[in-house]
Amino acid sequence: MTPEQSVVATAVQSWTINVERADKLFAGLSESQILQEVAPGRNRLVYLWGHLLAVHDAMAPLMGLGERLHPELDAIFLTEADKKVAVLPSAAELKKHWDEVHGRLLEGFRRFAASDWAQKHTAMSDDDFKANPLRNRLAVLLNRTNHLSYHLGQAALVPKG
């Protein structure tokens, strides 16, 4: 493995480890556990799960990997705060979407070479990218991995049992 291949594979692995951690945490909850708040008055676990799913689904067009699979999640989990939307998808639906969204992303990521990761993401203009070449696809991947860790830290505060 060249250093170039190694650093890129390491970043994808860091993403995958955290996606799996989230999957294990959220998909293992009962329909009542998933309605718990992470702290008094704060977001419920189900909201964090759907929020991560919507944010990750939106990575596909940013990375040149195709259209969104579930744009309908934004109105529930991104535009609106938690508890503003009465009817949420079931845990079974969220799990199904989660697997689709992450399966598709990972398939794309595994095909990217270092030169693909260093390319601009689609929300950037050519001029902006010339001024800041670090706003590339890898920056999106690392940012979203950190965002995922951020909410995993919150989810971990829910009292066990």
Next chain:
Amino acid sequence: MTPEQSVVATAVQSWTINVERADKLFAGLSESQILQEVAPGRNRLVYLWGHLLAVHDAMAPLMGLGERLHPELDAIFLTEADKKVAVLPSAAELKKHWDEVHGRLLEGFRRFAASDWAQKHTAMSDDDFKANPLRNRLAVLLNRTNHLSYHLGQAALVPKG
């Protein structure tokens, strides 16, 4: 900038952004604010700050960047849980250590080429590294950036004002 340089610089930038976010959050707190718990019965902000500092200080020897600067922090912020140690460093001391520890790391990181990032970290045996070449220095950087984000997410739950 080659793709190789770009991906490595992007990872260092992701680390730096989160270190600065933490610095802004923790160093801006008063001595009483810093004693708040992130959620009822959970870690206090001061513990998270010292915990991150101890973990980051330990990155230097792992990355071949020299000995620990503050190994004395481990007994307070790593080995022991929050509220077990009565006397903590002051916020001013933590801030001073924070700047030293992160200044030294960043200086080292900026000198690393992709081939340096792809090297094994010092806690790995040669055989283990042969079996898993992704347990390299970059994996340590990304893991610690995620760990930092994890605790930033928790710190963000503290009621404002």
